Amino acid sequence: KNEVEQSPQNLTAQEGEFITINCSYSVGISALHWLQQHPGGGIVSLFMLSSGKKKHGRLIATINIQEKHSSLHITASHPRDSAVYICAVAGWGSARQLTFGSGTQLTVLP
Amino acid sequence: DGGITQSPKYLFRKEGQNVTLSCEQNLNHDAMYWYRQDPGQGLRLIYYSQIVNDFQKGDIAEGYSVSREKKESFPLTVTSAQKNPTAFYLCASSSGQGVYRGGNEQFFGPGTRLTVL
Numbered sequence: 001k002n003e004v005e006q007s008p009q010n011l012t013a014q015e016g017e018f019i020t021i022n023c024s025y026s027v028g029i030s031a032l033h034w035l036q037q038h039p040g041g042g043i044v045s046l047f048m049l050s051s052g053k054k055k056h057g058r059l060i061a062t063i064n065i066q067e068k069h070s071s072l073h074i075t076a077s078h079p080r081d082s083a084v085y086i087c088a089v090a091g092w093g094s095a096r097q098l099t100f101g102s103g104t105q106l107t108v109l110p
Numbered sequence: 111d112g113g114i115t116q117s118p119k120y121l122f123r124k125e126g127q128n129v130t131l132s133c134e135q136n137l138n139h140d141a142m143y144w145y146r147q148d149p150g151q152g153l154r155l156i157y158y159s160q161i162v163n164d165f166q167k168g169d170i171a172e173g174y175s176v177s178r179e180k181k182e183s184f185p186l187t188v189t190s191a192q193k194n195p196t197a198f199y200l201c202a203s204s205s206g207q208g209v210y211r212g213g214n215e216q217f218f219g220p221g222t223r224l225t226v227l
Contacts, residue, residue, distance in 0.1 A: 004152065033215070033216075035218075040220065041198055041200075041220060041221040041223070042218065042219075042220045042221065043200065043202075043218035043221075044218070045215050045216060045217065045218075048215050086152070086153070088152075088153075097143075097155055097158060097168065098153075098155075098216065099152075100152035100153040100154075101152050102150060102151055102152045103152065
């Protein structure tokens, strides 16, 4: 079973700062997902990637398959970015289940 | 609007009672999932269904049951056998088609917070 570790667990930043959240996993995967969970509990999928880098607005996700590591970057952070960011990995096989990290609580102060 | 709905948002039950959580999607997705979220822990898979009339146990299925009689609906019953049912429950769906590698993007419902008194 894949072990997914995220760091840091909690992160407080000032508005405008560049933020990095890290995710590492123990077993080779077919893809990695970054999710965002707002205080109300709803979850939104941000990225799904299996190699390289993806960018959407101020969010950038990278993955290094050899090192079993991914990072989520937020440029020019804003208080509305405050949320829990969750990393999840997909193994190989037909069931397509995900294994989730415990999340990173991000608070961006104005 | 396409999406996933869960009801109710908050649910209170007495210990020993069964309770059913609703999950409906109009995304025409084949696969549906139920997750449990506890403070400080990652989401854990309870049950999943890849197609109508078929479902499989996840990592923590004990004390739960599901049905998948319609493509749009995947209700979860929390039975009295579940020892610690108080948690946040999330339903998700994915297309389950095409991409074998990496799975597919999952779309999540707003969740139901269950408290057992």
